[in-house]
Amino acid sequence: MTLVELTTPIPRDARLDGLPVAIVGAGPIGLAAAANLVERGIPFEVYEAGDAVADSVRTWGHTRLFSPWRHLIDPASRRLLEATGWAHPRDDGLPTGTELVDEYLLPLAALPQIAEHLVTGAEVIAISRDGVDRTRTASRETTPFLLRVAGPDGPYEVRARAVIDASGTYRTPNSLASSGLDPLGAEEARDLVTHALPDVLGSERDRFAGRRTVVVGAGHSAANTLLKLAELAETYPGTEATWVIRNPSAIRVSSSADDELPARASIGARVDRLVGEGRIRLVDRFETVRLRRDGDRVTLIGHRGDAVEELTADVIVNATGFRPDLALLREIRLDLDEVVEAPRRLAPLIDPNLHSCGTVRPHGFAELEHPEPGFFLAGMKSYGRAPTFLLATGYEQVRSIVAHLAGDHSAATSVELQLPATGVCSSSLTEDRSDGAPSCCGSASPSSCG
Structure with missing residues (x-):
């Protein structure tokens, strides 16, 4: 039928x-x-x-x-x-x-x-x-x-x-937590978590300049934000970017010779280069469980293999889809x-x-x-x-x-x-x-x- x-x-x-x-x-x-x-x-x-x-x-x-x-x-x-x-x-x-x-x-x-x-x-x-x-x-x-x-x-x-x-x-963005549920502590730190693709170089510059940002997500919206943060760091010392993904690698932003859209195909290579140069810190295999507010900062708590790891930032960008x-x-x-x-x-x-x-x-x-x-x-x-x-x-x-x-x-x-x-x-x-x-x-x- x-x-x-x-x-x-x-x-x-x-x-x-x-x-x-x-x-x-x-x-x-x-x-x-x-x-x-x-x-x-x-x-x-x-x-x-x-x-x-x-x-x-x-x-x-x-x-x-x-x-x-x-x-x-x-x-x-x-x-x-x-x-x-x-x-x-x-x-x-x-x-x-x-x-x-x-x-x-x-x-x-x-x-x-x-x-x-x-x-x-x-x-x-x-x-x-x-x-x-x-x-x-x-x-x-x-x-x-x-x-x-x-x-x-x-x-x-x-x-x-x-x-x-x-x-x-x-x-309706996806959750930061690996379970698909809001991470424990999310409500108390909600104002320190921002949407995907914030205007890093424009209207939201002051929120990121000279600050530490954790970007969560393995796709192109995460990669775009990371590129903008690296550019901002050239003008504002102290601007730091940490990239958190669940997989061993960010498959979705890998460059591909098969992509007929050159503007996108180049993104993976640019982010990889910044990671290799140490301008972006990559934390892979990270399973988010909880957020903890520490004054004006927020700590992402999760499992990385058998260990519990904490990542502290001034702002978290939720680029999880x-x-x-x-x-x-x-x-x-x-x-x-x-x-x-x-x-x-x-x-x-x-x-x-x-x-x-x-x-x-x-x-x-x-x-x-x-x-x-x-x-x-x-x-x-x-x-x-x-x-x-x-x-x-x-x-x-x-x-x-x-x-x-x-x-x-x-x-x-x-x-x-x-x-x-x-x-x-x-x-x-x-x-x-x-x-x-x-x-x-x-x-x-x-x-x-x-």
């Missing part, structure tokens, strides 16, 4: 007719979904938790992406923009996160066809069916979705025909892989033990469906904890989903995608789960940048 044969058509019912498709998140994938819905003439509403579109991208806007512009712009969005005279950035240029927002996402969100249906400062905190919890089956597929939204004037509820959750994973926030979907019937928390049919295609970013084959609505008809995870959130996501992959996902919602079976099942070969993107999840799974070039997650 093929995947297409397993799919459930979107039902038609008087209670659904006229209701919009609800899009959760106004990042690159959410806005691409909106553009595809515009082209199909399907009503929609976009709910963005931040005060402006692409709120998470703005957080790491100082960082340059690995992927060039030609891999970063959704085809439907491009068609809508070019109809207004918008000029496509140079194909081979490597934008920062801020440039991605300013030169592409803001003009896209400002198009009247999208802007009129975009609500910012609106965090979707729960999704269910109208008057139907997850245990009730009768008439479920023809019952509108109910979204509870936290707005500036308090919570309210809206109804939708279908839901595309493209809210990403940036707000991200995981999906599933709390808002408690009343939705999901079918998720038990390991990576991606849709079950998608999980084998993105398994980081087998695939890099460039070897994930095209996929669409059929691999993204759940037992809840009309509900889809898209973008980085659809990949769960897997690190192999690319923006171009997410664009094809929402194109297929929207074609399915429009009843265009041929377009929905014809998925095609040309991705760059990205040899260094593969990782060994079996060896190192809690060091996180940084996403690859061109995603809407900070780990994608370089």
Whole structure:
């Protein structure tokens, strides 16, 4: 039986007719979904938790992406923009996160066809069916979705025909602890632990200059921060960087001749050189257990082999990757892989033990469906904890989903995608789960940048 044969058509019912498709998140994938819905003439509403579109991208806007512009712009969005005279950035240029927002996402969100249906400062905190919890089956597929939204004037509820959750994973980082749980003592030291990809050379310079920083994580977001700390140390003596990983080596940032993205392929060699020169201290095989606050400093306590080791710092950078926030979907019937928390049919295609970013084959609505008809995870959130996501992959996902919602079976099942070969993107999840799974070039997650 093929995947297409397993799919459930979107039902038609008087209670659904006229209701919009609800899009959760106004990042690159959410806005691409909106553009595809515009082209199909399907009503929609976009709910963005931040005060402006692409709120998470703005957080790491100082960082340059690995992927060039030609891999970063959704085809439907491009068609809508070019109809207004918008000029496509140079194909081979490597934008920062801020440039991605300013030169592409803001003009896209400002198009009247999208802007009129975009609500910012609106965090979707729960999704269910109208008057139907997850245990009730009768008439479920023809019952509108109910979204509870936290707005500036308090919570309210809206109804939708279908839901595309493209809210990403940036707000839910993995834990520092090797167990996947918050380390003991985390709460008392929370202000001394910062997010992935802090603006070391810019707005957060004072937090790192002349101080000791421990960077935890084995991926590209950790490597980027380490490179910036080494650069800062050239101007501010006393700036120290310690790199903590669980594995014997940082497989994910090893340089590779197979990587078609040169900006990323060079990172591993640059970090290795700094480690060899003693400018970055590498602590491998470290299993974090506890944090201890010592005044204005924090100590990372963990196992290294049979010994207990302590690492003290002024600040810890948590670059351990991200995981999906599933709390808002408690009343939705999901079918998720038990390991990576991606849709079950998608999980084998993105398994980081087998695939890099460039070897994930095209996929669409059929691999993204759940037992809840009309509900889809898209973008980085659809990949769960897997690190192999690319923006171009997410664009094809929402194109297929929207074609399915429009009843265009041929377009929905014809998925095609040309991705760059990205040899260094593969990782060994079996060896190192809690060091996180940084996403690859061109995603809407900070780990994608370089």
